[in-house]
Amino acid sequence: MDHVKPKFATAWLGGCSGCHMSFLDLDERLIDLAGLVDICYSPILDVKEFPEVDIVLVEGAVANEDHLKEIRRIRQRSKVLIAFGDCAVTGNVTAMRNLFSIEDVLNRAYRENSLVVSGVPLENGIIPKLLDRVLRIQDVVTVDHFLPGCPPSPDAIHDFVVELLAGNTPTAQGRKFGS
Amino acid sequence: MTRILIQPVTRIEGHAKISIQLDQSGAVQSAKFHVVEFRGFEKLCEGRPFQEMPGLMSRVCGICPVSHVLASSKAGDMLLDVAIPPAAIKQRRLMNYAQVLQSHALSFFHLSSPDLLLGMDAPAADRNIFGLIKRDESFVRRGIRLRQFGQRVIEVVGGKRIHPGWSGPGGVHQRFTTERRDEILGWIPEATGSVLMALDRLKGLLDSFAVEVEHLGNFPSLFLGTVNEDGQLEYYDGTIRIVDGRGNAIAEGLDPKRYFTYLGEASEDDSFMKYPFYQPFGYPQGHYRVGPLARLNVAKSAGTPQADREMREFKQRGNGTVCASFHYHLARLIEMLHCVERIDELMADAELFGENIKAKASLNRREGVGSCEAPRGTLFHHYWVDGEGRMTNANLLIATAQNKQGMNLAVDQAARHFLKPGLNGDGFADGMLNRLEAAIRCYDPCLSCSTHALGQMPLVVELIGEDGTRRQIVRE
Secondary structure: OOOOOOEEEEEEOEOOOHHHHHHHOOOOHHHHHHHHOEEEEOOOOOOOOOOOEEEEEEEOEEEEHHHHHHHHHHHHHEEEEEEEOHHHHHOHHHHHHHHOOHHHHHHHHHHHOOOEEOOOOOOOOOOOOEEEEEEOHHHOOOOOEEEOOOOOOHHHHHHHHHHHHOOOOOOOOOOOOOO | OOOOOOOOOOOOOOOEEEEEEEOOOOOEEEEEEEEOOOOOHHHHOOOOEHHHHHHHHHHHOOOOHHHHHHHHHHHHHHHHOOOOOHHHHHHHHHHHHHHHHHHHHHHHHHHHHHHHHHOOOOOOOOOOHHHHHHHOHHHHHHHHHHHHHHHHHHHHHHOOOOOOOOEEOOEEOOOOOHHHHHHHHHHHHHHHHHHHHHHHHHHHHHHHHHHHHHHOOEOOOEEEEEEOOOOEEOOOOOEEEEEOOOOOEEEEEEOHHHHHHOEEEEEOOOOOOOEEEEHHHOOOOOOEEOOHHHHHHHOOEOOOHHHHHHHHHHHOOOEOEOOEHHHHHHHHHHHHHHHHHHHHHHOOOHHHHOOOOEOOOOOOOOEEEEEEEEOOEEEEEEEEEOOOOEEEEEEEEOHHHHOHHHHHHHHHHHHHHHOOOOOOOOOOOHHHHHHHHHHHHOOOOOOOOOHHHHOOOOOEEEEEOOOOOEEEEEOO
16 A cells, blocks of 8 residues: 655754754654654755645744744644744743843853954844844744653653654643653 | 845755855855854853753753753852862763763764765765665664663763753762663673774775865864873863864963963854954964864873774874864764773772762852863853852853864865866755865754754855855755
8 A cells, every 4th residue: 555654844943952852862763753754854854945744843942034934934834833842832941032132142242252353243144133032933823732841852752743643632741841 | 246145945954054255267265154043141141040050051052961061060160169079070971971972973873974875975865864774774773872872871870861950060969879880881882883883984984085084174273172181081171282283282281260361252243153262373363173183183092992092093194183174073983982981981980879979068259160071172161150149141162163263164175175166156066065064064063053954054055256246055
């Protein structure tokens, strides 16, 4: 029987990549997963443009204008979008800079704590403009499921994806983060 | 002056970009690497208790969180002004070896081996770890399990694989007991075998990558790293040594706690990554490289038998120092061998299992510095607190940033060699552009750029004509 494997992607906005590392912590289960789904986009692949997919795990918060465009494109091209990890779900550490103004945050890093200042990275056409406030994914697009944790444990990720592939609604109950 | 910007198809997985300047004839004049991610930890920690820093700063990076926990804990030790118990030191050392091991396994097996085993010119769609599974599943499985070993040590000792909250100012929070030793010891033979297998594979491939060894960033520079009192590899606590491109010692015995007296950072408007430099040489002449290649260049020996054997052979690949960026891969594998040997050794060290794991004190200083060797190089955390122990400022000197200029030069050299004059920019072959990324990948840059973010990286290549016109070419 010809079975078309679901198209599966992972993407990364403003975060530490720890959620992706926890995904890699599936270890040998990664090889099994590759048999169940077609992993067609991820930071560990050389595919440069986000394709049409069935399932996407999105790590990180929306922190700059590139992220904003990217999350909209991802939403448009994905059937099921999962906010993957605490930065995606709540903003978490990435959003802690919201307590300060952009100028203060940049000045601390690039003026006060630098010996030689030739410039502060702002709008020079190459690097993306930072948003005034870091946003949660749900502040920008509709999120279908939330998978919390800093990061979510490999078991939580595994169970979640398996449930989803079985056509069930994952609850993120049971083996939660921190366990 | 016309400025043409062909915007990239929006992508995010690239948190960095490469720009290339062309001269009148269309030949490559220069190329540069830009980092486009910024999160502002140096500010957002303000007002928070310093005891919270290891947990917070861990979130700088999900790939090497243990190294940030360690640098942060050590800065905290200095704020308390205490000497911590031997058991805590040994636990921290063990964790850092496990950290370096798992991160290097990720870099070599998950991210770079597709370039090495499938080839720089392999179809982009297959050039990844899943493509490699189809070609050589047992190689991939061994790599995955090697990373798993490092992560498992971190989990067993620290309670959690990523962002373990087990260490803090004054020591660590939980004992390591002998019951958990056997599981770790059980992994040693397989881990040793896997690293040796990888070393064998890489060395066998070097001849077929002779052009890349020569042109993906082969240049003299300063190298900086930590060594112990015998001049051997050291990852937790030691002194800083700096050598030049011919192996001459430029500085020795430098105290990492006083890094700010000999290292400086420069900011430029083209990147979120700052440019660190060795102050006596000035900016930008004082740029230096860190990480596996630098550590093997500054250390006289490894201090463990198997890694020492490899290191002697390694040092013959250069004249005083090994300068080819491509050899970061080889250096990484030798370090992995060393880490497995050290983990094995520590399992036989009674101090590791000691009951006294924490020195208790209240705040005794207003300023503290902690450093260690993270997988990608020397890492410094510098904190200032008020009388209540609340953070007023932090400066983080991240390992990858110290390779910033090295990566610039590597990309520059690769662009000049592999992008030939006369090409109008539309016709770059995928493999050609992949080599620019491979130059960056040698450095395994972390954070914004890591996760194969690289393979993935930006490649927005930006061409700047002699008249200042720009066009961006987005890699498919």
